[in-house]
Amino acid sequence: MSTHILFLPALPDAPATLLDVDDDGHVLSRRSLRSGDTVAADGAPVPGVLVVPGDAVRVEALELPAHSAAQARAAAHALLSGRLARPGALHVALDPAGSATRRTVAAVDPGLLRGWLDRAAGFGLLPVAAVPAQLLLPPPGDEAPVNLLDTGDRWLARGHGFALSAEPALAAQVLGTQPVSRIEGGLDGLAARALAAELDLLQGDFAPAAERTRPAQRRRLIGLAAALLASPLLLVAAQAL
Numbered sequence: 001m002s003t004h005i006l007f008l009p010a011l012p013d014a015p016a017t018l019l020d021v022d023d024d025g026h027v028l029s030r031r032s033l034r035s036g037d038t039v040a041a042d043g044a045p046v047p048g049v050l051v052v053p054g055d056a057v058r059v060e061a062l063e064l065p066a067h068s069a070a071q072a073r074a075a076a077h078a079l080l081s082g083r084l085a086r087p088g089a090l091h092v093a094l095d096p097a098g099s100a101t102r103r104t105v106a107a108v109d110p111g112l113l114r115g116w117l118d119r120a121a122g123f124g125l126l127p128v129a130a131v132p133a134q135l136l137l138p139p140p141g142d143e144a145p146v147n148l149l150d151t152g153d154r155w156l157a158r159g160h161g162f163a164l165s166a167e168p169a170l171a172a173q174v175l176g177t178q179p180v181s182r183i184e185g186g187l188d189g190l191a192a193r194a195l196a197a198e199l200d201l202l203q204g205d206f207a208p209a210a211e212r213t214r215p216a217q218r219r220r221l222i223g224l225a226a227a228l229l230a231s232p233l234l235l236v237a238a239q240a241l
Contacts, residue, residue: 002028004039004048005194006125007133007187008116010055010154010165016123017187025192038124049194050127051187052116052201054134054156054165058107059199061161065101069094073204076105093203104199106132113201129194130201134163136190137183144181151187 007017015032018039022028033039040046062079066072077092084090091113095104113130120127137158140147146159155171157164157180164174183189202208 003195004046004125005051005191006033006039006048006120006123006127007051008053008119010053012119016119018123019188019191021191021195023195025195027188027191030188033123035122040124043124045121045124045126047128048125049197050116050120050125050130051133051136051194052108052113052130054132054163055154056108056112057132057134057165057201059132059134059163060105061102062105063101064094064103064105069096069203072103076103076107080105080107091201091204091206093199093201095199104135106135106199106201108132108201110205113206117206127202129197130206131194131197131199132163132165132201133187134158134165135197135199136187136193137163138193140181144179146175146178146180147183148175148180149183149186149190 002020002022005019005021007019009016015034018031018033019027020029039048058080062076064072064075066075072094073092076094077090080090080092089110090107091110093106097103116130117127133154134156135158137147137149137156140159146157149156150168153167154165155168157166157171157175159175159178164171166174
């Protein structure tokens with residue numbers, strides 16, 4: 001069984017990269033997709049994982065002592081809005097860390113995310129997950145505080161509590177003199193991490209429709225159950241009258 005992984009480039013006119021990988025993350029095939037190309041030969045939409053450009057996605061670790069995913073997202077949104085000079089609209093996604101309070105958080109302009117999803121749809125890909133490129137890097141070990149991948153036009157870096165994607169000059173300026181551990185093999189070598197991404201941007205308003213409707217479905221079921229329980233009582237009351 002294989003999975004499609006679509007890498008969108010940072011530049012809108014550059015070709016996208018499509019990988020087909022097996023369950024172990026080994027690359028079975030690699031294609032470049034330009035405008036008008038589709039994943040499937042017949043153009044029918046097929047499911048897959050979308051890897052989005054990380055330049056516009058802020059990723060960091062935050063302490064979020066909240067009791068639910070919705071509360072944690074709201075707390076993260078408030079913290080990040082206070083830190084950004086021009087916060088604007090923010091879509092916030094969290095790692096599924098259960099009861100842990102230190103969470104990996106990604107924040108992005110919702111308009112950009114919609115644009116990436118639209119572009120994936122144009123290629124005939126139906127994303128089941130959307131992952132920022134820099135989070136394909138593994139967390140750093142103790143020997144070096146930052147893992148670094150040079151993709152040519154971008155550096156992907158991941159340190160303790162942050163991850164970024166930027167042009168080499170800017171990334172070098174941000175990282176400064178921190179020792180780095182360089183990762184070899186390019187993005188193809190990180191494909192396996194896309195299959196079990198630690199953070200999916202498709203949360204909240206961008207969650208699949210089935211997940212977004214669950215609370216309403218629960219309310220309808222509760223109302224229906226209450227009506228069914230009440231109906232015998234109503235019948236008894238009518239008979240008494």
